[in-house]
Structure formats: C-alpha cells, structure tokens
Amino acid sequence: MNLLFLPILFPLLSGALLIVLPKRARATLAVISAGLNLGANLLIFQRTSQGEVLVMQMANWPAPWGISLVADALTGILLALSGIIGLLTVLFSLSSLEQPLRWGQSAQLNQAREHLGFHALLQFLLMGVHMSFLTGDLFNLFVAFEVMLIASYGLILLGNESLQLRQGFKYVVINLVASAIFVTAAGLSYGLFGTLNMADMAQKIAQHGPDPRITLIALLLCLVFTAKSAVFPLGFWLPNSYPTPTSAASAFFAALLTKVGAYTLIRTLTLIFPTETSIRPIILTLTALTMLVGALGAIARHRWRYALAFANVASVGYLVMGAMLGTQDGYAATIYYLMNSVLVIFSLFLIAALAEQLAGEDYHAEGHLKFYPWLGVAFFISALALAGIPPTSGFIGKYALITALFQNPSFLNTAVAIAAVISGFLLLYASMKIWRNFFWGESDAVHQVKLAGGMTGITALSVLLVIALTLGSSYAYQNASLAARQISNNEAYIQSVLQKEP
C-alpha cells in the first residue's frame, strides 16, 4: 500500500531539493511537486470514499510495534482538501511573491522571502500536515506536529523584520509550551498502556474500563489540540500571528493549520477516548465562546487579514462544536462544515491579498466596486458562505450543525445553538462592514490599477471551488456521512490496523 506514503514522500524530497536549487528551477519543482501531491491525495480520496480503510505499516513492522499509516474516509477528505489548497498556494505564491509590498514594511520583502526559502518551507509544512492526517501512532503525531510547527515558525519569521520578530516570538513560545504538554501526555500514555499505536490504545482502553488516569491523559491531549485549533481561552496567539507571513502562507495557515488541530481532536476523541463523555460539555461551552469572540473580533479589527483571522477563529469554533456533539449526524455536519470552512477561508484570504495590493491593509478605502466588480462578486459569495446565508454551502453546514445540536435539546445545547446563530449574524455584520467600507460608495481617488494575473486567476479558481462545493453539496455530504459513520464506531479502524499483514 505504498500509496499512503506518497503524500509524505513528495513534499519531503521536494522540500530538500528546493533549498539548493536556483530560482527558476525552484518555481518549477514546487509546482510539479504540489501537482503530484494532489494526484496522490486524490487517488487516496477516491479509494477511501468507497469505504475502504487503507493501512500501511512502515518498514513492515507489524502493528502494534511499528508505526502505521492509516487512511479512512475522514483522512481521505482532508488529504484531498490539503492537496488542492497546497497546489493553489504554490501557484498563488509564484505571482504574489513577485509583488512589492506597498505598506508598512520594506518593498522588497516578498522577494527576500522567496530567496530565503519560502517554497522549501511550504513543502515541509505540507509534509507535516499530511503526516499528521495519515499517522496512526501518537508519538508520530507529535513528530508530525513538530515538523508542521517548525515549518510554520520559519514561514512566519521569514523576512526578519520587526513585525515578524514580534509575532514570531510569541507564536513560537506558545507552541513550544503546547508541544511540551503533548510529549508529556504521550509519555504518560506509553507508561499506562505500553503502546503508542492509536488502534492498540483504543483496544486497551476499551478493555480496561473507566480510570481517572485515562481521563487525565485525554484532558492533556484535548488541551494541546484545542490550543492548536485556537478555541477560546487558548486561542489568543492566532489573530495577531496569522497575518504576519506573506499572503499565500497566511491563506494556507488559516485554511489548514487550525483544521489539523480540529482533526486530531476528532480523531483522538472518537478513536481512542470514545468513553470520555465528561470532557465534551466543557469544550462545547468553550466553543460557544470561541464563536462569539471570533465574530466580535472580526468586527473590531479594520485591517483585512486581521479581521479574517478572527473570522477563522469563529469558523473553527463551529467545527469543534460539531465534533463535541458525539452523534453521527453531528460528525457528518462537522465534516461537511470543515470542507466549507477550508475553501471559504482560503478564498477570503486570497481576496484580502488582492485588496491589499489595491489599497493597503486597512479596508477603509471606498469605491472599489466600480473598478473591480469581479473582486466584489468574489468577496460577496465568500462572505455569504462564511456567515452562513442561503444558498451557500456555509448555510448548509450551519443548518446541519444546528439541527444536530437540537437532536438533544438540553440547556447547554440550546445555549450553544443560540451562540452559533448570533455569531453567524455578527460575521455577516463584519462582512457588511468590509463591503460598505471597501467596495461600496464612490470616491474620486480610485482608478484602475493592473492586478497580477496569476493572483487573480488563482483567487477566481478558489471562489469557483466554493461555488462547486455548494452545487455539489449532496456528493460532499455523502462523503461526510460516510466518514461520520466510520468514525462513530471505531471497531473497523482498529481491526484494519491490527489485523493487517505487513
């Protein structure tokens, strides 16, 4: 089953080569590698979407002694998404890194970033993301997180100016503390179960019965993953650090890195700790606060990417909320909303990059609709999808989530549903604010400026993907339901991993 290793192999090799190649070859290799990666990911998705669970034992060590790479339907969906986002990011960066910066920092910052190894770092980031989606071993998950985080440290710090240093330092410190907690939890779980293979741990926990030590390990792991996905009290590192790197990297971070945290949360709570139901109400309450804080922050900030970073926090709040419900419909709604969130946030960040080219970071610059109507259309569609207005995919996702909430109409669930709806309206207000201040109105100071063709093309493509998700909702929701069915009962996963002949 060597197919499973390809999403890790391609970025690893190309990342290593990209450090040493000259500039022209760098661009070509990055695109080729991202394209091959997308192909491998789509192959895996196509096989897993038919219900198959793919397993590969690294170096042919049998489970549970070796490290397993596992791809079930949820992993397949996420790999497909990350393949698409990876390729689009690479293509977008080819033209966005040529643009001189027009505000705040030095004009040649983007060229410096490309020269200093942006493409290599992006490939390593992709490798870390793919490895954390595919792995079936807790310590390998830690290593994948570290690869991903160190690549993201590099991307944030690239360029070495004052803003990068300030935000980079805080980002690195908080993530190092979270990593230390993760490695402690991994060590404790090895001491308790004698194994780090997720399937084996799941089996041993099922046989062991309830034990406060198991709850402790589950809590530690949830602490790390909620910090990674920027849930309310632990998410304050995100809104200032995500707008710091170049716009292509910013879009990739917002689209995928928080979703890695949400995915690992789902995976550990459904596979390893399905009996730990006491954790769920705590995190559910926190996600209600996350959605509200994210939406309020999006209204408060008036620079493009800073407002969108808060909107990203709100969006991930919806995801984690759905994951905490514990019902199969809840998981299906979560996975569908995850697809929507990745594509919509990515498009919004790309639109923000284009808008920053036009008028700087602050979006208080009226009258752009007259000269850039298509940018206005793109923003309109993406903003509606973010806020959850019919008929976009955002609405379908939020409707499914709130329906899943009301399947069990307890006080907590009702309160969370109210918070979710209020947050949607607040996000709509934030989008209206941007629309009113940037696109609407008339101003004599605006006139036509030529935007880079590559950037515009990729932005258009990503908005078309959002529309495609809306039109293809039934296909997407079928896949989400299949994934939800698989993760609701962890027996199939455990058997596939432990019975696999190397």
Place this chain on the structure above:
Amino acid sequence: MELLLPALAALLVGTGVYLILARALIRVILGLSMIAYGANLVIFLSGGMARNDPPLLNLDGPFVDPLPQALILTAIVIGFGTTALLLVLSIRAYQATGTDEVQSLIERDNPETITSYADPEHPSVSPEVATGDDA
C-alpha cells in the same frame, strides 16, 4: 525513588513556568528549556524505574524498556532545534530593539492606525483616503 523523580519533574516544570513569565527574553528561553526537561523526565519515568538495568532487549538479565529513551531522544533533538531558533530570534530582537525585555516585543503604538500606502507611481487610492479614520 518513585516519589523523588516525579517531584523533580514537577519542580522543573514549575520553575520553567515561573521563568516564562519573566521580563527578560533569555529567561523565557531558559524557562522553555526547563519545561522541556521536565517533560522528557516524565517520559523517562514511564519506562519503569530501576537501577543498573540496561535498555537492551536481548539480555538474559533484567532490562528496562528502551522505547521511552528513544522517545526522549527525539524530543531532545526537536527541542534543541527550536531552542536554537529562539536564541537567534532573541539576538535579532535585541539588535532590533536594543533591549532584552519582552515588553519591547509588544506593540506600543496602536497598530490599527498604521495604514500608510505608498506607491508614488500608481496608487489606486490616494493616501488621505487610505489612512482614513478609526470607524
């Protein structure tokens, strides 16, 4: 022994947390290293505590589990890389701001009012409109 080593790990992590909240950048980095040491010690303890037993599997006599020691090696190497990165970062921060304090890394001026747009050739919006007001 069973109480002493976990107490030591707790002491290390506590010291590390205290240091992270300090005013000087170098103390923050030292604090992070302490927390990493504490975490590594916890992994080490999970392999079973024994005296004079080697971590080799093929012996006749008693041995300790070698896997946690391999895990610690991985964690140490990762920690070493990130500590190196942080140290370079703090040197660069010292060069940029002239001081060793964490306060220098916090934005003093209100970042919301910085919007200078400056392409003298072809601005799409004139600078007065771009800087706008705080609405």
